[in-house]
Amino acid sequence: MKRKPEEGLLISPIRNGTVIDHIDGGEGLSVLRILGITGRTTESLSVATNVESRQMGKKDIVKIENRELLKKEVDRISLIAPKASINIIREFQVREKIGVEIPSEVIGVIRCPNPGCISNANEPIQSSFACQKRGYRCRYCDTLITRDIASYII
Amino acid sequence: MRHIISINEVSTGEIDDILDRASAIEEGDFDPDALKGKILANLFFEPSTRTQMSFVSAMLRLGGKVINLGSIEASSIVKGETLADTIRVVSGYADSIVLRHPKEGAARLASEFSDVPVINAGDGAGQHPSQTLLDLFTIRQSMPLDGINVGFLGDLRYGRTAHSLASALSRYGVTIHTITPPGLELPPSLTHDLLDTGTKIVVHEHLEDIIADLDVLYVTRIQRERFPDPGAYASVAHGYRVTPETLADVSERFILMHPLPRVDEIDPAVDTMPCAQYFKQARNGVPVRMAMLQKVLL
DSSP: OOOOOOSSOSSOOOSSEEEEEEEETTOHHHHHHHTTOOTTSOOOEEEEEEEEETTTEEEEEEEEETOOOOHHHHHHHTTTOTTOEEEEEETTEEEEEEEOOOOSEEESSBOOSOTTBGGGSSOSOOOEEEEETTEEEETTTOOEEOSOGGGGBO | OOOBOOGGGSOHHHHHHHHHHHHHHHTTOSOTTTTTTOEEEEEESSOOSHHHHHHHHHHHHTTOEEEEOOOGGGSGGGGTOOHHHHHHHHTTTOSEEEEEESSBTHHHHHHHHOSSOEEEEEETTSOOHHHHHHHHHHHHHHSOSTTOEEEEESOTTTOHHHHHHHHHHGGGTOEEEEEOOTTOSOOHHHHHHHHHTTOEEEEESOGGGTGGGOSEEEEOOOOGGGOSSHHHHHHHTTOOOBOTTTTTTOOTTOEEEOOSOOSSSBOGGGTTSTTBOHHHHHHTHHHHHHHHHHHHHO
């Protein structure tokens, strides 16, 4: 008899590192980008995208081996995955759960879409956005980003 | 240290205080040595007549002195110096800096690197708070600011004076009427900000539909220098012109304002009409900037 492929286990557990769960479906790669993880960095990665989720319909999961995310990195994730949950894994066990909090200010993470903004000029400053009810407002030129924030990630 | 970067950061109480002080100054009630021994650095990276000269005049009338960047070509800017470095250096030469720069947010950056107060004299299509204060001062000379009907005619997309003035007026329960060529409407983010304050905004296609109900008409030039593409400028340039006929049915207290320079937006035949306040408005730059300089330097 032919064996059915096992259900539910798309990617294998990690020994040490970080699991980011409950990312909105399709945003997993943007989460990696916001963390500065690319194909050229050294982390071992597993990414599951558009996985069935009872809560969310579709979700993405990212597993990063041998790297424990810092609180400030976690908060950056809130820009594109406000519902994400972060689990720090040690010896295959969840040792810490960190909730994502939307920071009041986002510095050096997203680029101002206004080409005339001084933050896009050759100046020794980082982009800076205040998180407001309607979106993210540039500290320098007041431009408001209301959607598609992932496309402005530096 | 008090910077003046955006009118949104100046409280209504401070606005009223500056305007009251400017009124007193206009009547001659000021100390001509109030800023004796103080030096103002005027850093104008973009052309300016009124703003630059009225800041100089304001400083001199209060007994202070002014140093200038001079021409950009003769400065270290052409060597590629950052604005941040220029500001750090100049803030060691003066007690306050007045900055005009083509990039939006330049004055905010300057305030982060300066050891002395920075006054924003216009940053790209962004803020121009001293213009706003003199605009408010000009309106207040003719009528109280509360609850008036203010029309904005012209470029509301790139016109920084209109943005700043509309924001400031939103604190006084005014109704804003806009009349713009297609594509030059108020930016959506500013519209939302104004609506959030409870300000009513009414969009009109033609000036004649609303002119009789206005207390103030603020006309702006279509600024060629703000358009990313000359074709887009050509398509909207010369789209409107205020003439004596346009103003035939205005109310008794109506005033016509323009931040100047004008090109074709106002027929020179209007200049002698009692409602034409734009040259008075330009003159008001001196007492208002005197009040601002006293605020940041004393």
